[in-house]
Amino acid sequence: MPNVKRTVATAIAITCLAWSSSPVRAADYVVGLSVATLANPFFQGMTKGVKEGIGAHPNLTLINTSANGDANTQTNQVTDLINQHVAALILNPINANSIVPVVKEANKKGIPVFTLDRGAACGDCQVNFLETDNVELGKEGADFIAAQLKQRYGSIKGNVVDLEGLLGTTAGDEREQGFATEFAALQKDNPDLKLIARQAADFDADKGFNITTQLLAAHSDMDAIFNGNDDNAVGAIRAIRQANRFAPIGSPKHIIIISIDGTEQALSAIRNGQMDGTLSQNPLTMAKQSVAYVEAYLSGDKSKIPAHQFWPHMLLTKANIDSPAAKAYGLWGDEVSQ
Template sequence: MHQLTASRRRLLLGAAAASAGALLTGCTSNDTGEGDGDRTAANDRPAADDKPGKRITIGYAGPQADHGWLNAVNDNARQRAEKYPDVTLEVTEGSNDTAQQIGQIETLINRQVDVLVVLPADGKALTRVGLKAMRAGIPVVNLDRVFNTPQAYRCWVGGDNYGMGLNAGHYIGERLKDKPNAKVVELAGLDNLELTKQRTQGFDDALKNYPNIKKVARQAAEFTVESGQAKMAQLLQAQQDFDALWNHDDDQGVGALRAVDQAGREDFLMVGGAGALSAFQAIKAGRGVLKATVLYPPTMAASAIDLARALGQGKGVSGLAEFEIPSSLTCYSAVVDKENVDQYMSTGFK
């Protein structure tokens, strides 16, 4: 807990910093370094400066965990905080109701937590409560869904939706570049979400590098197993001949694979998205159409806790020239296939 002081106000202007280990391990657990299949999970790797410091309280507010990825995000935050004996984590009950989540965050502000980590159900709708925290002298680490203004957070940590599509497109493109008149289809997520549009844009931009490849169909699903199965069945019925599929989300991919199996199709390759354990296991087994998945790592929540701790303790940066933590940190969307899946198995979410 804290009393609002001039030094705390200066903290929000950039006097605090995080360890490079926090920046370069939690969020980039999807690096491409060598591994022997026993690589330690991101949450089990300490930050560079993990020596106990001043005791602080971090408030964590996320949406309802109604999706495998969101549940993994919440778990990563809790597990990372448990690594630090000097951190107390106050977690709100997740909600997709913006008014309820605003109320939960205001409760944390009133309790005078030292730092806030917020994954808003709706970034635009929750911007005002981020501003309220910052004005109260509580630095905010904005996780994934960004607030409308940088004034509402000290640091943003999130994934690269455009990069997901870009890397999926290049992976497919390199495998089809020598095939004349190659055809691909896309199973997207919710079309009313900006992240879905970004993933599609990245995919389309990547395919521009391969003039022999044409996207012949796109179907939007809803990030659920049921929608993935239904929409994939429609795609398979409408498109009797194609060479590759990019599916935006591994949860809906479970349903998509059911539809593929029911149709008896195995004449194309499939690339998933996010990094579910079931996808990793299928890739490792090497049976079926799923050959790779593009990460949207839930370990970003562990990095957010690292950054929040550093902000609360005013620790310096190790390994970076700047005195302050960055204002934003974008996680890389690595492609995981049979060649490197063992390195990432421990990060897969259920």
């Protein structure tokens, strides 16, 4: 149950803020968090980052919820947080459109909304939208595949599969946009570069496995798979091994695997030579920054909070995964698995 005294104190503080034009000092504010799911390691890392961020600010406490991948559940949970008069919301929307009504309801109640990794499709309804540049991630995924194929064949050619992420989320849509646009541009100058399949695996390892199993049976000449996230890639790798199609990196029969996130499973697969690379985000540091913006807002210091911000990302391969640069960026998958 939420702390009733703090919830009441929060409601009083919000009322006082509305009556006064001068900043009010934050005093034990309750923050509500809603993440899409805890079944995905990335969102486990995000939740860990929010908790650690809250712990660094003694004036903040947290009510933590997970929607278990269901948009209706998330709507109900956020509505409940609003009815508990939380001082602020940090949301990781399952769907950019379905979350809009409750975000607007929070706006009406004077509750600031901060979106993390995935946004809401309502423009300025969010105080801050903090994410990785997902279009750029998709673009870099296409470029990585092109570079590996050129190294293999001497030119950019080969047969490529696109395992899309969860469409309807800003992350899934924008990664696909970045990959598809860049891949089409590469094809203009490299007509032997082929996209042989495009299917949505929904950021789900089992779906990635099932789709890849079917595609391997249909295509004996698959060169590379772009994966919307690491879960897709984990499923694809399992399918490749089960079909006895695994070949080590450097072999002309190796199926190039590139994905996005930087989970512990991806890091292990890269270290073991089963996966070529992941474009790592860092949900731990990103989440802590979101909490810092919440604290600044509630303390009356809003001037340095951007409406939209891209968090840095880093390509990890076997060549650099344990380098000082990678460790400085943060191998969050290793941290969360400990």
